[in-house]
Amino acid sequence: MFQPDREAMPIPELRALQLRQLQAMVHRQYEHAAPYRRKFQDAGVTPDDLRSLGDLSRFPFTRKTDLRDNYPLGLTSVPAGALRRIHASSGTSGKPTVVAYDDNDMNVFAEVVARSLYAAGGRPGMVFHNAYGYGLFTGGLGTDGGGRRLGLCTVPVSGGGTERQVQLIEDLSPEIIACTPSYALVLAEALRARGMTPDDISLRYAVLGAEPWTDKTRREVEAGLGVKATNIYGLSEVIGPGVSNEDAAEQQGSYLWEDHFYPEIVDPDTGAVLPDGEWGVLVLSSMTRTAMPILRYWTGDITRLIPGDNATGRTMRRMDGIRGRSDDLIILRGVNVYPTQLEAVLVGMGQASPHYHVILTRTGLMDDLTLQVETDTESAALRDEITRQIKVQVGVSVKCELCVPGSLPRSEGGKLRRVTDLRSAR
Ligand code: DLL
Numbered sequence: 001m002f003q004p005d006r007e008a009m010p011i012p013e014l015r016a017l018q019l020r021q022l023q024a025m026v027h028r029q030y031e032h033a034a035p036y037r038r039k040f041q042d043a044g045v046t047p048d049d050l051r052s053l054g055d056l057s058r059f060p061f062t063r064k065t066d067l068r069d070n071y072p073l074g075l076t077s078v079p080a081g082a083l084r085r086i087h088a089s090s091g092t093s094g095k096p097t098v099v100a101y102d103d104n105d106m107n108v109f110a111e112v113v114a115r116s117l118y119a120a121g122g123r124p125g126m127v128f129h130n131a132y133g134y135g136l137f138t139g140g141l142g143t144d145g146g147g148r149r150l151g152l153c154t155v156p157v158s159g160g161g162t163e164r165q166v167q168l169i170e171d172l173s174p175e176i177i178a179c180t181p182s183y184a185l186v187l188a189e190a191l192r193a194r195g196m197t198p199d200d201i202s203l204r205y206a207v208l209g210a211e212p213w214t215d216k217t218r219r220e221v222e223a224g225l226g227v228k229a230t231n232i233y234g235l236s237e238v239i240g241p242g243v244s245n246e247d248a249a250e251q252q253g254s255y256l257w258e259d260h261f262y263p264e265i266v267d268p269d270t271g272a273v274l275p276d277g278e279w280g281v282l283v284l285s286s287m288t289r290t291a292m293p294i295l296r297y298w299t300g301d302i303t304r305l306i307p308g309d310n311a312t313g314r315t316m317r318r319m320d321g322i323r324g325r326s327d328d329l330i331i332l333r334g335v336n337v338y339p340t341q342l343e344a345v346l347v348g349m350g351q352a353s354p355h356y357h358v359i360l361t362r363t364g365l366m367d368d369l370t371l372q373v374e375t376d377t378e379s380a381a382l383r384d385e386i387t388r389q390i391k392v393q394v395g396v397s398v399k400c401e402l403c404v405p406g407s408l409p410r411s412e413g414g415k416l417r418r419v420t421d422l423r424s425a426r
Helices: 011-032 034-043 053-058 064-069 103-119 138-150 162-172 181-193 215-225 339-349 380-393
Strands: 083-089 097-102 127-130 153-155 176-179 205-209 228-235 240-246 254-256 261-266 280-286 297-303 330-332 335-337 356-363 366-374 399-403 419-421
Touching: 011 034, 011 053, 011 261, 034 064, 053 261, 064 097, 083 103, 083 138, 097 103, 103 138, 103 240, 127 138, 127 162, 138 153, 138 228, 138 240, 162 181, 176 181, 181 205, 181 215, 205 215, 215 228, 215 339, 228 254, 330 356, 330 366, 335 339, 339 356, 339 380, 366 380, 380 399
Parallel strands: 127 153, 127 176, 176 205, 205 228, 356 419, 366 399
Antiparallel strands: 083 097, 228 240, 240 254, 261 280, 280 297, 330 335, 356 366
């Protein structure tokens, strides 16, 4: 552990700390951020109503629309002169979501990312190949700050330029790499294309996140780059990368740094808080942020908190891999489908590669889903079996197209779009 006194804090102490921090946070917001004060008033609560962690459920959620409505900096609770960094996430439409950090926030960011990189296998003195995008996206600069806190030597290569990335990996001997899982697959393919094997490079650990991925991808990346791959999760609104990370020796869910981020899992329809173990929407409160702390942020990400003991001695809870986003949901002829459910079927069948793409079209009133899957073994039998398994396991009829390896879209360094929606284009 990077900070054993924190990561393995006795649970009663941790709960008391969380309550104190949440209380301080809602007071600050009430006093210094007018939009929160109005939201609290509309919900009929005051900061003094937060007497136990259970009382948190009486407080309103914050949603992406709250950030948009208060664009750019309406939710900040410190004077503008105290801000030290702005990040933004592009979003799919309209204005970007802007998030602001003061000195304290930069410090929290570096600490949680350092913990994450340590859990992922990083140790002081290692060379760190950082292929997350640098710039407004939180991925590059966020992991950079954490790498520095941990004592890594960072190569800030950013996304793209795959040939140059492979060359730098050969020349600078990094032991740890961070990038999106889809880009890690691209790097593994590029290595193979050069006739190289994992033994020819020095990498040992990969820290992958910013988009959903499966165990199949984990195995491909681990075999292709010769690494142990762990999942890093986070989002700009809450901080960026480093809300949670798996432990490389365990790889069973990501430790959520609960002394900074208070997690709840809620029912996507009713917003009711669900017990540990149940799947629902992850809601996060960034308790220790000061510039733009966010209360009960509705991430839209579907996951669960994993109940039971872990193998590392940490007391903080782990979250499972993200099953989908509530806004990625495809409603196909009345059936709810997440792209990751389709991927899970492919993974279960074992034959298809992790490269797939979903195309949505509409003929008349009917929506159709075409699942494109790369495979070496092009056969009508495999295609029919994929269609059948999806019907059985997910409950929808889809069309399946088998494609030759290398033909589907690849990550260009950033997040990979898995779904092309042509329904409204008509
Ligand atoms: O993607 C922060 C980040 C950078 C995380 C680098 C990990 C590594 P945003 O651009 O604001 O921030 O996007 C956040 O990406 O709500 C999830 O839907 C998705 N996401 C992030 N990490 C994971 C992950 C960064 N490990 C949104 N698994 C989140 C699945 C992820 N989805």
